[in-house]
Amino acid sequence: MDPNSILLSPQPQICSHLAEACTEGERSSSHPELDRDSPFPWSQVPSSSPTDPEWFGDEHIQAKRARVETIVRGMCLSPNPLVPGNAQAGVSPRCPKKARERKRKQNLPTQQGLLMPAPAWDQGNRKGGPRVREQLHLLKQQLRHLQEHILQAAKPRDTAQGPGGCGTGKGPLSAKQGNGCGPRSWVVDGDHQQGTSKDLSGAEKHQESEKPSFLPSGAPASLEILRKELTRAVSQAVDSVLQKVLLDPPGRLTQLGRSFQGQVPEGRNEPSPPVGGACKDPLALVALPRRVQLQAGVPVGNLSLAKRLDSPRYLIPPRMIPKPCQDPPANCPLTAPSHIQENQILSQLLGHGCNNGHWSSSPPQDSSSQRHPSSEPALRPWRTTKPQPLVLSQQQCPLPFTSAHLESLPLLPSVKMEQRGLHAVTEALPFSLEGLNPGHLKKAKLMFFFTRYPSSNLLKVYFPDVQFNRCITSQMIKWFSNFREFYYIQMEKSARQAISDGVTNPKMLVVLRNSELFRALNMHYNKGNDFEVPDCFLEIASLTLQEFFRAVSAGRDSDPSWKKPIYKIISKLDSDIPEIFKSSSYPQ
DNA sequence: GGAGTTCCTG
DNA sequence: CAGGAACTCC
Numbered sequence: 001m002d003p004n005s006i007l008l009s010p011q012p013q014i015c016s017h018l019a020e021a022c023t024e025g026e027r028s029s030s031h032p033e034l035d036r037d038s039p040f041p042w043s044q045v046p047s048s049s050p051t052d053p054e055w056f057g058d059e060h061i062q063a064k065r066a067r068v069e070t071i072v073r074g075m076c077l078s079p080n081p082l083v084p085g086n087a088q089a090g091v092s093p094r095c096p097k098k099a100r101e102r103k104r105k106q107n108l109p110t111q112q113g114l115l116m117p118a119p120a121w122d123q124g125n126r127k128g129g130p131r132v133r134e135q136l137h138l139l140k141q142q143l144r145h146l147q148e149h150i151l152q153a154a155k156p157r158d159t160a161q162g163p164g165g166c167g168t169g170k171g172p173l174s175a176k177q178g179n180g181c182g183p184r185s186w187v188v189d190g191d192h193q194q195g196t197s198k199d200l201s202g203a204e205k206h207q208e209s210e211k212p213s214f215l216p217s218g219a220p221a222s223l224e225i226l227r228k229e230l231t232r233a234v235s236q237a238v239d240s241v242l243q244k245v246l247l248d249p250p251g252r253l254t255q256l257g258r259s260f261q262g263q264v265p266e267g268r269n270e271p272s273p274p275v276g277g278a279c280k281d282p283l284a285l286v287a288l289p290r291r292v293q294l295q296a297g298v299p300v301g302n303l304s305l306a307k308r309l310d311s312p313r314y315l316i317p318p319r320m321i322p323k324p325c326q327d328p329p330a331n332c333p334l335t336a337p338s339h340i341q342e343n344q345i346l347s348q349l350l351g352h353g354c355n356n357g358h359w360s361s362s363p364p365q366d367s368s369s370q371r372h373p374s375s376e377p378a379l380r381p382w383r384t385t386k387p388q389p390l391v392l393s394q395q396q397c398p399l400p401f402t403s404a405h406l407e408s409l410p411l412l413p414s415v416k417m418e419q420r421g422l423h424a425v426t427e428a429l430p431f432s433l434e435g436l437n438p439g440h441l442k443k444a445k446l447m448f449f450f451t452r453y454p455s456s457n458l459l460k461v462y463f464p465d466v467q468f469n470r471c472i473t474s475q476m477i478k479w480f481s482n483f484r485e486f487y488y489i490q491m492e493k494s495a496r497q498a499i500s501d502g503v504t505n506p507k508m509l510v511v512l513r514n515s516e517l518f519r520a521l522n523m524h525y526n527k528g529n530d531f532e533v534p535d536c537f538l539e540i541a542s543l544t545l546q547e548f549f550r551a552v553s554a555g556r557d558s559d560p561s562w563k564k565p566i567y568k569i570i571s572k573l574d575s576d577i578p579e580i581f582k583s584s585s586y587p588q
Numbered sequence: 589g590g591a592g593t594t595c596c597t598g
Numbered sequence: 599c600a601g602g603a604a605c606t607c608c
Contacts (some may be wrong), residue, residue, distance in 0.1 A: 441599090456591085474591080475600085481593065482599055567594085 023528070028035040065252050223496045344397045436475060440466060444476060448483045449537040451574040462577060465584035483525065488548075488563065495548035504553075506546040511538050517545070533586070544570055 440463060447454065447462060454462075456473045466472060495516045497508055511517050513533070521541065522533060547566045556562045580586055 453593095470590090477592065478600070485594080559596095563594090 011306070012377050234462070278526060376388050435471060436466065439587065440476075441479065443581065444586060445483065446531050446580060447577055448480065448487075448525050449531075449534055450577040451576055452480070452484055452540075453481055453571045458577075464580050464582065485523055487521065487541075487568075488544070490517060491544045491548045492552070492563075495545055495552055498549055499553050500544075503549070505547045506553075509545045509549055511541040511545060515540070517541070534575075540570065540575075543573070 122587075443463070451458065456468075456477060458477050459473065460466075460468050463476070466476075495509070503509065518538070518541070522529060526533060544566065547569060551557055551562055551566060
């Protein structure tokens, strides 16, 4: 089969209309060469017409298009409006009537958002204790400054100010605000900042409302009161921090520091806070060493650097980020012991039977995933996700703490979760022992380099240690479906990018090992970069890319099922999987 | 009706 | 990555 013979088949009449036609009259041509002989649903795409009752037309296209657009937009640092060559894709030939777009949230922005705080987070953990002390010092200094400010501000006003000097009365307070927030590098959360300023303005209000009644009778007196109140409030704050630090068991010092840092990613709601101000381009930060590594031809060994750099990218589930310890410290330690045990038990149970682990402090994952601190969350056929994040947290964030430290984090809200998790485990136990583990997932991902559409029989051959049943099989099939989804999205994204970059000849589109596209794919399927991606995959990827390019630039993407011909082509291009994959212990 | 897909969503 | 809906094919 020569794919090119298929792919090159032109579809002339479509594109000429598309650009202008804002009507919905235009329909893409059918794809006669693909209509028949396919077991796949997409084989019969093209026969739909605008008159078909099942023709959902605009909304459908718009939704899909919007999805891709948002993805592309999320990716592009370059502000090109999408796809000049295919302007209709961006502008929508059918008038942007009800672009119910962007329903779906972006992965990429999220990753990038989480990327920024990571270095600070990591850094902070290395010196949690000292940081707290520094912060205490700062607080004390601020207190002194505050007092000085108040005194200074008081003097001139005593003489010059009459009643109604509220405006300047803000002076000291806003000075406090400024001074207070500046050095407190841990306060990054936008919400927190807002909350802080709100609180302060609340205090201002009180004081403002009080002042007029005091000032007439004597400004010095009211200022004195003001000063005392402020001093008292700040002292209380300092004391409470001191109590936390001094009264808590040693381990908690680090936890406290951690919880401060934890606020950083907490502000994940939106544009990640400028904690990582130093690293404006996190991608470069991550990618550069990897590129060097690739060029240096060090694919297997020496992974630690790459892993370390990669790991922060992969989401720290919000739940495992310790909340700023709002509760009295006494509450926290109480939950810790049971928490530890439960997590160990859960992790152990979920970590899979073949793990000869004991109740050690090492992450109870199988060996392969220890090597690759990937974010593989899927240990289950049967939905036992709850305890996962803790396991992942240890792997993803190489920290100078023992896992016992990490696990004893006072995740108060997680107690309920843990109970639910235990419950889930008891239900899932009989299955999880025979189920799929992260090692299987990793292997499946590597296999994707060779086969995009594996049959269930093939999977059985290549996963001899898996007890296949209907559910396991469909889970693994689902994996590959997810892999494909990611793959095709990347391809489409790159194709559109190429078009918008002015590429006109599809033959120019080749996926090389140093390309962005390759990096994205490699990151997804071969996170540890410890597998050499086969050339055949690069060829398939190039071909896919070209197909998407042709389709989009020909305007075929206005057809709701325009991708199906591409899927069909790609489905025929699976290669043989190396024998070594038949070993149950292969990717170790 | 089951298997296998895609698409969408969380 | 999983769940679920919708779809097609056998």
